[in-house]
Amino acid sequence: MFQAPDYIESVSVILSEVLSDIGVDERIVLKRRRAALLAESMGTITSQLQDFNCTGYFFGSQSEGTTTLALNSDSDQLVCLNDCNVIQDRSDWKPNVENYLMIQDDTVSPGYCLLQHLKNDIPLPYHTVHDKYFSERKGKILIKNKVMSERAAAIYGRGIRHGPAQTLQENLG
Numbered sequence: 004m005f006q007a008p009d010y011i012e013s014v015s016v017i018l019s020e021v022l023s024d025i026g027v028d029e030r031i032v033l034k035r036r037r038a039a040l041l042a043e044s045m046g047t048i049t050s051q052l053q054d055f056n057c058t059g060y061f062f063g064s065q066s067e068g069t070t071t072l073a074l075n076s077d078s079d080q081l082v083c084l085n086d087c088n089v090i091q092d093r094s095d096w097k098p099n100v101e102n103y104l105m106i107q108d109d110t111v112s113p114g115y116c117l118l119q120h121l122k123n124d125i126p127l128p129y130h131t132v133h134d135k136y137f138s139e140r141k142g143k144i145l146i147k148n149k150v151m152s153e154r155a156a157a158i159y160g161r162g163i164r165h166g167p168a169q170t171l172q173e174n175l176g
Contacts, residue, residue: 027069035068046080055158056085082155089118096126103146104128115167118146 022028039061046059063079070076087101096102102121111117120129120136129136129144136144148167155169156162162169 032068036066039066058083058085093121093126096121099123102126106143106145117143119143120146 043059043061047057050057050059060081060083061078062081064070064074064076065078084101087103088095088097089103089105090096091105093104100123102123103118104121106117106119117139121127122129131144135146135150137147139145149164151167152162152164152169156164159169159171162171164170
């Protein structure tokens with residue numbers, strides 16, 4: 004069984020005091036979390052009013068309340084397109100919606116996946132390449148990693164593409 008050294012408790016108490024002194028205490032953490040949830044709700048409602056069927060989620064140190072204003076921490080957001088069905092197994096395929104099969108193999112970096120577009124009437128892949136897709140060496144038609152960042156740029160009207168992500172250069176702190 005793992006035994007924590009005796010000094011761990013005293014270090015934890017001192018760390019809590021230091022964090023509290025710089026403005027990271029339970030009250031602030033809860034306040035930041037509530038603010039992030041409110042921002043998520045407002046963003047989702049705004050998107051839906053503009054006929055974008057999507058839901059936004061904030062995560063990271065800003066929404067967790069584990070940063071201070073002086074750190075100028077970024078704000079991370081994940082936007083989910085509600086009219087797409089991203090699946091890990093073909094048994095989760097749904098008719099008459101956009102279905103994408105996640106592919107994770109030894110060619111994909113940890114934390115990422117490839118998406119294969121499936122047909123709307125049967126759970127089989129499309130075999131047509133156009134501007135949103137490319138054909139990889141095994142013959143699979145996959146979505147390009149720039150599609151989502153281009154869509155985000157069109158919605159926000161600004162930002163810098165970093166792989167599949169779109170970065171807005173502003174501090175939301």
